[in-house]
Amino acid sequence: MxxxxxxxxxxxxxxxxxxxxxxxxxxxxxxxxxxxxxxxxxxxxxxxxxxxxxxxxxxxxxxxxxxxxxxxxxxxxxxxxxxxxxxxxxxxxxxxxxxxxxxxxxxxxxxxxxxxxxxxxxxxxxxxxxxxxxxxxxxxxxxxxxxxxxxxxxxxxxxxxxxxxxxxxxxxxxxxxxxxxxxxxxxxxxxxxxxxxxxxxxxxxxxxxxxxxxxxxxxxxxxxxxxxxxxxxxxxxxxxxxxxxxxxxxxxxxxxxxxxxxxxxxxxxxxxxxHWIGFTMKAKGKIIVDKGAQEALEKKGKSLLATGIKKIEGKFSEGDSVEISSENGEIFARGLVNYSFSELEKIKGKKSPEIKKILGRDNVDEVIHRDNLVIIE
Structure with missing residues (x-):
């Protein structure tokens, strides 16, 4: 308003x-x-x-x-x-x-x-x-x-x-x-x-x-x-x-x-x-993404994929809340992550078809699905 x-x-x-x-x-x-x-x-x-x-x-x-x-x-x-x-x-x-x-x-x-x-x-x-x-x-x-x-x-x-x-x-x-x-x-x-x-x-x-x-x-x-x-x-x-x-x-x-x-x-x-995801849960870590991923999340309402991830901070498990930050340090979103920090370290920057080969198992394509993601800025 x-x-x-x-x-x-x-x-x-x-x-x-x-x-x-x-x-x-x-x-x-x-x-x-x-x-x-x-x-x-x-x-x-x-x-x-x-x-x-x-x-x-x-x-x-x-x-x-x-x-x-x-x-x-x-x-x-x-x-x-x-x-x-x-x-x-x-x-x-x-x-x-x-x-x-x-x-x-x-x-x-x-x-x-x-x-x-x-x-x-x-x-x-x-x-x-x-x-x-x-x-x-x-x-x-x-x-x-x-x-x-x-x-x-x-x-x-x-x-x-x-x-x-x-x-x-x-x-x-x-x-x-x-x-x-x-x-x-x-x-x-x-x-x-x-x-x-x-x-x-x-x-x-x-x-x-x-x-x-x-x-x-x-x-x-x-x-x-x-x-x-x-x-x-x-x-x-x-x-x-x-x-x-x-x-x-x-x-x-x-x-x-x-x-x-x-x-x-x-x-x-x-x-x-x-609101519970974005403002009530305490974040266990942070994911830093590139400009393309930031634009896809903020302006297009997309899910976060591994290919757009630049860096991982903190130790978190699958299902935990994490902050999503731009490369210049601005935290602009929060979400529930589908991978642990150790898994993301292996697949960050990779395209979806490569993830199965790296992890040796099937998993979801989205690191954070748009239904579990909240833009906070």
Whole structure:
């Protein structure tokens, strides 16, 4: 969708389901505890919207809540301290939400996820079914990363990424990322800043505007939020980045007021399975291809053949996710590979008829079939 074709009222009328994510910088007070008044303000708005929209709630703040309870000051960096704080803080956090939603006769259900839960196709589908079942019962799913067991290999990194994945999983129309700033700021040559209201492309000009710092409590920055918005856009999901400290931010937005920065979605929505391949699975390696192969993949929708492969990086097995890169280092696609890294080292640059002779067995012609390949740039 382009800015020149955007009609706010038509867009708002198309929204049936949304994901709202609230960051630690919004939920936490100056002493690193949980700001119950802010939780109540957000829940009040969601309760008003409940009769018109389906929604799920992604929350940060478990570590911040746990730090307050355990009397920890400052930023903690060790994994064991973060996991201990999360173990204590998550239950405290859910108590706040349960009490806040109960005022409006609403029930909540807790779901804790790791990246590994969504990388496994079976567990991914189980998570989808659980969320949908909760929604069918009128229960608000409150979702957080399972920080008590997460390690680097199975972490999302931040809840912006998790929220973008969930938006695709439940086929939402809108992703709302509530933070402690009003949106993307654009500073002119005189140093005067203004909020960018609409974005329809993810080029370098957007990323140069971003403040890359993180707060004491948050793990992400504006860069992570824009990257998550980009991921959502490819699934046909719009993203609003706005201030969760603004008292009626959600009600104002759904009433048609211009607030925050709204990232418009791509017109063609990719399937949930392709989104899972392109943005949820962790890549185990990289395949560098020549210009001809890159053009065939990007512009002609072809499968990747061995003849176009220049170089292999990493160790991966058949069925793993790999990144596909141009010769100048630009990663432009991801896909599920039909050969292991050791097999590809033998057949890279070779034509299909030669593969059987080299490997001594029949196999598929495609290194990555187009049905298992996603263009991400």
């Amino acid at each position: 382009r800015i020149e074709n955007f009609d706010r009222q038509s867009f708002l009328s198309s929204i049936k389901r949304f994901v709202v994510k609230v960051g630690s910088a919004v939920l936490s007070d100056e002493k690193y505890g949980i700001n119950s008044r802010r939780i109540n303000a957000i829940v009040r708005q969601l309760a008003e919207l409940n009769n018109r929209y389906d929604f799920i709630f992604v929350t940060s703040g478990a570590i911040a809540a746990g730090k307050s309870y355990l009397g920890i000051r400052g930023k903690i960096s060790s994994l064991k301290e973060k996991q201990a704080a999360a173990a204590v803080g998550q239950s405290k956090l859910m108590q706040f939400y349960e009490k806040a939603f109960a005022r409006y006769g609403m029930k909540v259900g807790q779901i804790l996820l790791t990246h590994e839960d969504l990388t496994s196709r079976k567990r991914y589908l189980n998570a989808v079914n659980t969320i949908r079942t909760l929604m069918n019962y009128g229960v608000v799913p409150i979702i957080n990363e399972n920080d008590t067991v997460s390690v680097d290999e199975i972490r999302f990194g931040d809840n912006d990424f998790l929220a973008a994945s969930l938006a695709n999983m439940i086929e939402a129309n809108l992703l709302v990322l509530l933070t402690d700033v009003d949106g993307i700021e654009n500073r002119n040559s005189k140093g005067v800043s203004s909020i960018v209201p609409l974005v329809d492309r993810f080029d370098k000009s957007i990323f140069t505007m971003l403040d890359t710092t993180t707060s004491l409590l948050g793990s992400g920055g504006m860069t992570a939020k824009v990257q998550s918005a980009k991921k959502a856009a490819l699934s046909g999901v719009a993203t609003l980045i706005a201030s969760g400290k603004r008292r009626s931010i959600l009600l104002d937005f759904f009433a048609g007021k211009e607030c925050g920065t709204l990232f418009l979605p791509k017109i063609e929505r990719i399937t949930r399975r392709k």
